[in-house]
């Protein structure tokens with residue numbers, strides 16, 4: 001397959017690109033679970049913790065990268081079973097962002113049926129890793145949200 005053909009079938013991004021409206025680092029604020037979140041990353045990282053004060057500290061972080069750093073804290077206990085629900089929280093945040101910001105939803109819908117890959121080289125969970133054999137959980141999550149938005153659009 002020619003390189004151009006492959007490109008047409010694939011949408012690539014990284015979760016931590018603040019300039020990409022589909023990334024969790026994009027500064028698209030939304031309201032969820034009674035609070036306003038500056039980005040999906042802020043929401044996702046805060047949801048790791050039961051401690052309301054620490055959640056608030058994450059919510060107020062000046063940048064999604066800072067929220068991510070706070071989310072890695074070993075000094076604060078993560079909620080029980082976090083890894084079982086982490087993708088659900090990333091999905092919820094991303095879906096509500098898209099419902100709040102139609103231009104982000106449109107961008108996702110405009111990707112049609114293309115496969116979406118998070119090409120983060122050092123992340124084999126959210127991304128595809130250096131060898132593109134990673135789980136690509138972030139890309140898969142976006143494709144799931146895209147399906148849901150498309151279904152809703154077809155119902156309206």
Ligand SMILES: Nc1nc(O)c(N)c(N[C@@H]2O[C@H](COP(=O)(O)O)[C@@H](O)[C@H]2O)n1
Pocket residue numbers: 068071072082083084086087123124125126
């Ligand atoms: N295996 C696995 N399961 C999950 O549910 C995860 N969230 C991760 N995350 C990995 O750890 C890094 C930092 O975690 P967060 O993104 O802050 O959750 C991340 O880059 C993944 O590699 N791993």
